[in-house]
Amino acid sequence: MNCKYLVLGAGMSGLTTAYELSRFSNDSVIVLEKESTVGGLSRTIGVGGSFYDLGSHRIHPESEKTAFDLVKETAGDLLVKRIRRGKLRLKRSYIKYPIDSFQFLRGLGPIEAFLCAAALAKSRLVRRIFGAGMIHGENNYASYLTWKSGERAYRLFYEPYARKVWGCDPSTISLSSVKKRVSMTAPLSFLKAVMANLFRSESTSFFYYIEGGIGRLAERLEKRAAANRVLIITNVKNLDLSTDGHEKRAFYHQGGLERSIAYDTLISTIPLDELVAKLGSGGDTCPGSEGIWWRGLRLVYLHVEEEPPLAGETFYFPEKRYIFGRVSIPRRFSEHMQAGISSTCYVCEIPCTVGDALWEKTDNELYDLCLRGLKAAVLIGDDAVQSREHNFVIDIPKNYPLYTVGWEKDLRRVLGCLAERYPYVYSSGKLGLFLHYNIDHAIEIGARLAEHIREGRASRAWYDNVNLFQEFQTRD
Numbered sequence: 001m002n003c004k005y006l007v008l009g010a011g012m013s014g015l016t017t018a019y020e021l022s023r024f025s026n027d028s029v030i031v032l033e034k035e036s037t038v039g040g041l042s043r044t045i046g047v048g049g050s051f052y053d054l055g056s057h058r059i060h061p062e063s064e065k066t067a068f069d070l071v072k073e074t075a076g077d078l079l080v081k082r083i084r085r086g087k088l089r090l091k092r093s094y095i096k097y098p099i100d101s102f103q104f105l106r107g108l109g110p111i112e113a114f115l116c117a118a119a120l121a122k123s124r125l126v127r128r129i130f131g132a133g134m135i136h137g138e139n140n141y142a143s144y145l146t147w148k149s150g151e152r153a154y155r156l157f158y159e160p161y162a163r164k165v166w167g168c169d170p171s172t173i174s175l176s177s178v179k180k181r182v183s184m185t186a187p188l189s190f191l192k193a194v195m196a197n198l199f200r201s202e203s204t205s206f207f208y209y210i211e212g213g214i215g216r217l218a219e220r221l222e223k224r225a226a227a228n229r230v231l232i233i234t235n236v237k238n239l240d241l242s243t244d245g246h247e248k249r250a251f252y253h254q255g256g257l258e259r260s261i262a263y264d265t266l267i268s269t270i271p272l273d274e275l276v277a278k279l280g281s282g283g284d285t286c287p288g289s290e291g292i293w294w295r296g297l298r299l300v301y302l303h304v305e306e307e308p309p310l311a312g313e314t315f316y317f318p319e320k321r322y323i324f325g326r327v328s329i330p331r332r333f334s335e336h337m338q339a340g341i342s343s344t345c346y347v348c349e350i351p352c353t354v355g356d357a358l359w360e361k362t363d364n365e366l367y368d369l370c371l372r373g374l375k376a377a378v379l380i381g382d383d384a385v386q387s388r389e390h391n392f393v394i395d396i397p398k399n400y401p402l403y404t405v406g407w408e409k410d411l412r413r414v415l416g417c418l419a420e421r422y423p424y425v426y427s428s429g430k431l432g433l434f435l436h437y438n439i440d441h442a443i444e445i446g447a448r449l450a451e452h453i454r455e456g457r458a459s460r461a462w463y464d465n466v467n468l469f470q471e472f473q474t475r476d
C-alpha cells in the first residue's frame with residue numbers, strides 16, 4: 001500500500017487531521033491505530049454488554065468554538081446536555097465541584113481559615129522585609145505556591161495535591177504545571193471566585209455528553225472520514241518507522257501478518273519519545289527525549305451490589321488519604337452505559353508512574369484498596385460487596401506530561417532535531433507535543449495541523465506553535 005498522508009493514532013487529534021485533510025483534496029490518507037477501537041484516551045470500550053469511558057469524560061461548555069461546532073455536527077442527536085453534580089471531598093465532608101467558595105470556606109472551618117490567612121500575612125510580610133530572592137525562588141511549584149498562598153495553605157492543599165497528581169517532590173515541578181492545573185493560587189483569585197459564584201453563569205453547572213459513551217464521538221468522526229475514503233486500520237502492532245534513507249515506509253503487524261505502507265508525509269500523535277525512538281533506529285535518537293517524563297494512570301472499574309447513596313456523577317479526592325484522585329459513575333453520564341447488569345460501576349482513577357508501588361499492585365489488590373477507599377469516603381455503605389466477575393483494570397502508562405523544571409529546553413531540543421532530520425514528519429496531539437489538554441483542544445490542534453499541511457508549511461513552523469498551544473487551559 002501507499003498513501004500521501006500516513007497518520008499514527010486514531011485519537012481525536014489524529015482523526016480530526018485525517019478527516020480535515022480528506023475534506024479538501026483527493027489525496028490518500030491512511031490512519032494506523034494500535035487499539036481495536038478509535039478514540040484514544042476518549043474512547044469507550046464495551047465489556048460484557050456494558051460500556052465504559054476511560055475515566056470521567058465530558059465535553060466542557062467552555063470548549064473552543066470551532067471544535068465545539070465540529071462536535072455538534074459530528075455527534076448530532078447523540079449530543080446531550082447534563083446537569084453537573086460533581087463533588088469534592090475535603091476534611092471528611094463533600095463540597096460542590098467545580099468549587100463554590102462559600103462551601104469551601106465552610107468545609108475548611110473558621111479556625112483553619114484564620115490560620116491560613118495568618119500564615120499568608122506572615123509570608124507576605126517577611127517577603128516585603130527581606131525581598132523575594134532571599135525567601136523563595138519563585139521558579140518551581142513549591143516555592144511559588146508557598147509564596148502565593150502562604151505556608152499553611154500550601155501544606156494543606158497544594159503539596160498533597162501535587163504529590164498525588166505528579167508523584168514527585170513539588171520543588172522539582174515546573175511553574176507551567178501551576179498555570180495548567182491550579183486555578184486559585186492566591187487570595188485575590190479566591191475572592192474573584194467568590195464573586196463569580198455569586199453571579200454564577202449557567203455554564204459552570206452543566207456539561208455536554210455523548211449518549212452511550214464519549215467514544216461515540218470518535219466513532220462518528222471515523223465514519224465521516226471513511227466516507228471521504230480515509231482508510232483506518234486498527235489493531236496495529238510493532239510499528240517500525242526505520243527507513244533506509246530512500247523510501248519512507250511504515251512496517252507493522254496486524255492479525256499476525258507483516259504489512260507495510262509507503263508514504264510522503266507522516267503525521268504522528270503517538271508519544272513523542274516513542275516516535276523519536278522508532279524513527280531513529282540503531283540508537284540514533286534525537287537528543288532531549290531523555291527529558292520527556294510521563295505520569296501514568298490506572299483505572300479501576302469496581303462493581304458494587306448497591307445503589308449509590310450520594311447524588312452526583314463525579315467525585316474528586318485531592319487528599320492523600322484516598323488512593324484515587326477521582327471517581328465517576330458511568331451510569332450517571334448515560335443510562336445506556338450499563339443496561340445489562342444490576343451492579344453499579346465506580347471508576348477509580350489512580351495517578352501513578354510506571355514501575356512505582358501503585359503501578360506494581362495486582363488488580364485484586366487494587367479492587368480491595370478501592371473498595372476500602374470508597375467506604376472511607378462514604379461513597380458506598382460499610383456493608384457493600386464488590387461483584388468481582390465484572391471488575392477490570394485499564395492501565396495507561398503515558399497519560400499526563402510531567403513538567404519538571406527545565407522541561408521546555410528538552411522539548412525544544414527534540415522538536416528542533418525532528419524538524420531538521422525528518423522534515424516530512426509532523427508530531428501532534430497531546431502525546432506528540434507533550435501537552436496537557438482537553439478533547440476540544442485535540443480537535444482544534446488536529447484541524448490546525450491539517451490547514452498547516454494543506455498550505456504547504458514546514459514542520460519547523462508547526463513546532464513554533466507549541467508555546468501557543470501551551471496556553472490551553474485544562475478543565476477538570
Ligand SMILES: Cc1cc2nc3c(=O)[nH]c(=O)nc-3n(C[C@H](O)[C@H](O)[C@H](O)COP(=O)(O)OP(=O)(O)OC[C@H]3O[C@@H](n4cnc5c(N)ncnc54)[C@H](O)[C@@H]3O)c2cc1C
Binds near residue numbers: 011270399429437
Ligand atoms: C481519565 C481522563 C479523563 C479525561 N477527561 C476529560 C474530560 O472530561 N473532558 C475533556 O475534554 N478531556 C478529557 N480528557 C482529555 C482527553 O481525553 C484527551 O486530551 C484527548 O482525548 C487527547 O486526544 P489525542 O488525540 O491528542 O491523544 P490520544 O487520545 O492519546 O491519541 C493517541 C492515539 O495514538 C494511539 N497510539 C499510541 N501509540 C501507537 C502506536 N505505536 N501505533 C499506533 N497507534 C498508537 C493511541 O492508541 C491513541 O489512540 C481526559 C483524559 C483522561 C485520561
